[in-house]
Each structure stands twice: as structure tokens, then as C-alpha cells.
Amino acid sequence: MxxxxxxxxxxxxxxxxxxxxxxxxxxxxxEEPDEDSNGNWYCLDCGEIIPKARVSAVMAVRCVDCAGRREKMQRVHGAVGKPTLEDTE
Known part of the structure; x- marks a missing residue:
């Protein structure tokens, strides 16, 4: 107490x-970032390019949208996997 x-x-x-x-x-x-030879980093969930400022600020491996969905899933379900269609609705 x-x-x-x-x-x-x-x-x-x-x-x-x-x-x-x-x-x-x-x-x-x-998790290891997905990076190409040009220095672009890609979201591990959707494959979109992650802005360099986001990568340098928080060592992001996911875009803002996918990271948000993942955090919501963790809060609601305690899950860590890729979100399903039912999880995002």
C-alpha cells in the first residue's frame, strides 16, 4: 500500500x-528493421517506407498506422501478432 x-x-x-x-x-x-541498399526503412507489417525522422527518433520498425494498431491490440487483447481484419474494425 x-x-x-x-x-x-x-x-x-x-x-x-x-x-x-x-x-x-x-x-x-x-525486431530487425527492413532496410534496402538506399537507406530506406520499411514497415515490417505493411511494407510502406518509414520516414527517416521516425526511424532516428524511436528506432521504428513499423509505420505510425501499423504501430498504432499493434499497440491497440496489445492493450485490448494482450496479443503481439499481426492484426487481423476483426482487430482493426
Whole structure:
């Protein structure tokens, strides 16, 4: 049980969430980006080019749309695979 005022409790919960997210990220197998000889990186799910700014900022291996769908699936289903048509509707 966390004791203290509401701000202390909220800060503690926020820190725990951050720690859990980092632990999950470390435990997940690293995915290798799909890169061509011209330095373009491609989304592992849909094959679209990922903007270089996104790749350098977050080492993205998925485009924004596919990453969003994947995160939604993880929140809703706890799944990690490619989204199916039913998952995206």
C-alpha cells in the first residue's frame, strides 16, 4: 500500500507503470528493421517506407498506422501478432 498525499501516490503509480513498460520492452525480442541498399526503412507489417525522422527518433520498425494498431491490440487483447481484419474494425 502506498501512503502519502494524492500527488505522491500518483507519482508512485506513474513510476511503476514506466518501470513495467521498460521491463516489457527489454523482455520482448528485438525486431530487425527492413532496410534496402538506399537507406530506406520499411514497415515490417505493411511494407510502406518509414520516414527517416521516425526511424532516428524511436528506432521504428513499423509505420505510425501499423504501430498504432499493434499497440491497440496489445492493450485490448494482450496479443503481439499481426492484426487481423476483426482487430482493426
Amino acid at each position: 502506498i501512503h502519502g498525499d494524492m500527488a505522491d501516490v500518483a507519482a508512485e503509480y506513474e513510476q511503476r507503470e514506466r518501470d513495467l513498460a521498460l521491463a516489457r520492452r527489454r523482455a520482448a525480442p528485438m
